[in-house]
Amino acid sequence: MVPAALDLGDASLFEVHTTAPGPPGRLPLTADDLTSRPSGDLFGWSLDVGMGWPADALRRPEVLLLSTLGGLREPDGSPLALGYHTGHWEVGLLVRAAAEAIRERGGLPFAAYCTDPCDGRTQGTPGMMDSLPYRNDAAIVMRRQIRSLPRRAGVLGVATCDKGLPATMLALAGCPDLPGVIVPGGVTLPVADAEDLGAVQSLGARFAHGLVTLDEAASLACRACGSPGGGCQFLGTAATAQVVAEALGLSLPHSALAPSGEPVWLDMARRSAPSSRA
Secondary structure, eight states: OOOTTTOOSOGGGGOOOOOOOOOOSOOOOOHHHHHHSOHHHHHHHHHHHHTTOOGGGTTSOEEEEEEOOOSEEOTTSOEEEOOSSGGGTSHHHHHHHHHHHHHHTTOEEEEEEOOOOOHHHHTTSGGGGGHHHHHHHHHHHHHHHHHTSTTEEEEEEEEOTTTHHHHHHHHHHTOTTSOEEEEEOOBOOOOTTSOOTTGGGGHHHHHHTTSSOHHHHHHHHHTSOSSSSSBOSSTTHHHHHHHHHHHTTSSOTTOTTOBTTSHHHHHHHHHHSOOSOO
């Protein structure tokens, strides 16, 4: 018996294609492109059509959507692989909404990701020591991601929570010659008859002091999130970062703390997308 890790018994897997015709069409090259532009510009176009972008739409302004997306959702929104926290779980929907708007307005959207941690998850563990340093480390990584798209015309940072959003703001602030917009990831809906995500983190200490019962703790901890995405509902570091982004003019007016998953939340992403046909 051959171990499943070596062979699942599907003979069709070995019917492998070794060549393919490649994308149709021709790159919109000029003689000046071939003699004056960086070779990376031309190779980038080869990669773009290799990913399926039409060759006749390559000269559009390139806009980078840089987010802290984490986890993997099924098409119906159910979880396939969990993220570290709800704050980066749904932001892929914002990226999609903004990308669609950019494409419709004549731009060429790109998307890149730098997933953020959750210090609520790492409380009481050595992982807490990686929480605050993430902000600076991620800002460096994000700036490298921005520079790694040489023909970028602008960048939209899509993030929430107290690590990912400050890191994204730092990254955009470090590119002052580039138009930048923050699309805040919003907040998870509160539950009417339960505790918010700040209070619920103290259940262990309260139980140890006899302030809640085991049954109360189990129920409250289960019902803290009213929706599967967005940051914490209380105005802590995470929500404050979204307010600060708006106050600095990096986000659209009234975009801070939009409830995650609501139509107004997706509309905010669409309106944040730049027009390339001004």
